[in-house]
Amino acid sequence: MIFKRSVPSRKAGRKIKFRDRYLPAIISITSVLAFFWLIRSVVVRAEQWPRIKAQFFDLDAIIIVFPRVLHGFGINMSVWSISLVVIAIWALLLAIFRSLQGPWFAPLRVFSIVYIDLLRGLPALLLVLLFGFGIPALQIPGLPNNSLFWGAVAMVASYSAYAAEVYRSGIEAVHDGQRAAAKALGLSQTQTLRFAILPQAIRNVVPSLLNLTVALQKDVALLSVLGIRDAVREAQIYTARTFNYSSLIAAALLFLVATIPLARFTDYVTKKDQERRLQKTT
Amino acid sequence: MIRKVLMLLVICSLYTVSALAAEGTNNPNLYQPGKLTVATGEPVYPPWMMDDNPAGGAGFENGLIYALAQKLGFKKEDVVWVRQTFDQGIAPGKKPYDFNIQQYSVTEARRKFVGFSMVYYKPEKAVVALPKNDISKAKTFKDLRKVRWGATIGTADLDYIENIIGKKDVAVYNDQVSTFQALLSNQIDATVISLPTALFVTAVQVPEATIAAVLPHDPNDLGHGLVFEKGNPLIKWIDKGLKAIIADGVVADLTSKYLIGNESIPEISR
Numbered sequence: 121m122i123f124k125r126s127v128p129s130r131k132a133g134r135k136i137k138f139r140d141r142y143l144p145a146i147i148s149i150t151s152v153l154a155f156f157w158l159i160r161s162v163v164v165r166a167e168q169w170p171r172i173k174a175q176f177f178d179l180d181a182i183i184i185v186f187p188r189v190l191h192g193f194g195i196n197m198s199v200w201s202i203s204l205v206v207i208a209i210w211a212l213l214l215a216i217f218r219s220l221q222g223p224w225f226a227p228l229r230v231f232s233i234v235y236i237d238l239l240r241g242l243p244a245l246l247l248v249l250l251f252g253f254g255i256p257a258l259q260i261p262g263l264p265n266n267s268l269f270w271g272a273v274a275m276v277a278s279y280s281a282y283a284a285e286v287y288r289s290g291i292e293a294v295h296d297g298q299r300a301a302a303k304a305l306g307l308s309q310t311q312t313l314r315f316a317i318l319p320q321a322i323r324n325v326v327p328s329l330l331n332l333t334v335a336l337q338k339d340v341a342l343l344s345v346l347g348i349r350d351a352v353r354e355a356q357i358y359t360a361r362t363f364n365y366s367s368l369i370a371a372a373l374l375f376l377v378a379t380i381p382l383a384r385f386t387d388y389v390t391k392k393d394q395e396r397r398l399q400k401t402t
Numbered sequence: 403m404i405r406k407v408l409m410l411l412v413i414c415s416l417y418t419v420s421a422l423a424a425e426g427t428n429n430p431n432l433y434q435p436g437k438l439t440v441a442t443g444e445p446v447y448p449p450w451m452m453d454d455n456p457a458g459g460a461g462f463e464n465g466l467i468y469a470l471a472q473k474l475g476f477k478k479e480d481v482v483w484v485r486q487t488f489d490q491g492i493a494p495g496k497k498p499y500d501f502n503i504q505q506y507s508v509t510e511a512r513r514k515f516v517g518f519s520m521v522y523y524k525p526e527k528a529v530v531a532l533p534k535n536d537i538s539k540a541k542t543f544k545d546l547r548k549v550r551w552g553a554t555i556g557t558a559d560l561d562y563i564e565n566i567i568g569k570k571d572v573a574v575y576n577d578q579v580s581t582f583q584a585l586l587s588n589q590i591d592a593t594v595i596s597l598p599t600a601l602f603v604t605a606v607q608v609p610e611a612t613i614a615a616v617l618p619h620d621p622n623d624l625g626h627g628l629v630f631e632k633g634n635p636l637i638k639w640i641d642k643g644l645k646a647i648i649a650d651g652v653v654a655d656l657t658s659k660y661l662i663g664n665e666s667i668p669e670i671s672r
Contacts, residue, residue: 171494171632175515253580257587267573267589347552347573347584357574360556362511363492 181366185358189367192354193374196340199268199350203276203340204333210276211283216313218284219291232284239281245342247274252346271343279336286328290321327393330386334379351375425639427475432636433500438476440467441497443504444485447578449602449660450505456483462598462660463503466522469652473643488556491629492516500636501628505596507558508627517630520641522653524625525596527562528667529614530604532585537592538614540670543567552590554581558623559594566620567594582608598661605663615670 163169217225217232239247251274256265264270294317302312344353351371358367433439442463445454451461459468459478471481484499491502492515501519508518529546531537537549552573553560563572573590575581582603584590592614595603600613628644630637647653 168494171515175494253583253587253589256589257583259588265588267584345576345580347575347580347589349571349574353555353574356555357560359492360488361509361561363515364511365493 175363176365176369178364178366181358181362181364182370185355185367186370188354188358189351189370189374192349193351193371193378195268195348196337196350197378199272199275199343200337200340203272203279204336206276207280207283207336208329211280212287214280214284215287215291216318218288219313219317221309236281236284239277240285242278244275244278244339245345247278248342248345250274251277252343267346268343268348271346271348275336275340275343279332279339283329283332286325286332287321289328290325291317293324294320323393327386327390330382330389334382334386337379337382338375427480429636429639431634433498434482437480437482438467438471438474439482439484439499441484441486441491441499441502441504443488446504447599447602448606449598457481462523462656463505465656465660466647466653467503469647469656470640470643473646474639497631501630501634501640503628505557505626506629508624509558509622515632517632517634517637519628519630519637520644521625521627522644522648523657523661524619524623525598525661526619527559527594527617528597528600529592529617529670530585530595530600530611531592531614532610533612535591538612540614542670546592546670549591550589552581552584552593554578554593554595557595558620559596561622562594562617562620565622566617578603582611585611597663601661601663613667616667617670 166172214232214235217228218236220228248271251270252267255263255270256267259265298316298320299312302316307315341350341352344350344356349357351374352368355367355371359365427438428435440456442451442456446456446461446463449461450463452458453460456464456467459465467481468478471478486499486502488504491497491504491506492512494515505525506512506518508521512518529537529540531549535549537546540546546567547569550573551563551567551569552575553563554577555574560572560574563569573584575584578595578599581590581593581595585593586608594617597613597616604611604613628640630640
């Protein structure tokens, strides 16, 4: 996929020349290698490189800190997967509220608009601090007092505002004719949504939602400000204790292991989606 | 042969010149020759520095710096303050100051990446909790292990809870303010903090909290030192100054002025 080249149409009896067949690949490989070699030589020649190497890429430190960072990463992943489900549902509800027609649904529409405006307009970090420190301080009986819980609620609150807008764009992208057709068939508003609009809308926005999923996977690290020892916080603790930054590399590797497959999957879904839209049948 | 000897002599003399040049208020190894450029945190916490104003001179750490500067031959106005985060102080690379003071604890692991001055102060540690909490009645380390702990990242306090008290799942906050917020909002039951900070916090900033106990000393915590870029030639000269003001009793005076309370607090033994 990396070595993209235009394949010359093969005419009967004409042999593909070496130039057409291998040259593009050779050029791609050499230019990539040359590029990284250039970066490497600039970095390695830097006067401070030995010090940076010792402070950031110390394999022994990475090995020592790895079990703790991995344990923290487990917290990242569990918060991520639970909030993902809640966000998917809550955001869809918000989007539906906003798309409902008729005067009786005005309160729901207003609620949804105000909610999205407020929570999308605030930095996620701010919400995490407000929810995580503010709500438990109220000490309302019956509400949980756990900072992990409230941190996750803050992430859900923030991300569902974004996701609701993504859903809404999907709903609005469905042609008006579909609504009219459903109505003509005698479907109620709920039935129209359920059977005509939403299936098309959701299929349209799956790639964008997956993008948000990747973003959320990393942003869960914001909960570390509440004292939660996720992967980033475990790495920071080691750094602060020893002044050795290699622990951050350990955390970075774990995040990459989780996010790169998801990013490739997003690419794949996007491509499939594009092919569907262009009515390709390959 | 003669050439080699001459070369050697030249090199030796260069060394002595540069060694000499690492002293004196105009020496070229200073970030700004003629000035003593000192970094500290933002904000700075009392009683280490009062009113978030290092240049005001009130407080233990800035008091110490002004006494040190005077000893080294600087005038008061020659001390320049810059604000740096904890992380900026330990990241590699050229620093826009001569050294950093913000209660950095000297440890052997850290010595690999930064230069430390001699230790100028060894704080005692205290347990801070809300008075209604059971931990206020704790008598032994076993009692201490029963509750939820929190501490501030980068401090020796966290190491104390994990290594000396022996509690593993400590919540770790970004700064002192967050740690106390967590205490007030009942996320944690107690925190360990150096006794001078504890005295100030419980008297002024968070009067709801009290010092439950004073803790025995941690042998791994060598005490507070100034942080330099690794291999900074100024360290020897600054250490001489520190030694002098400690011998003069200046540091002891600052300690009794800012860091010691007069109430008696029970000590917990192991």
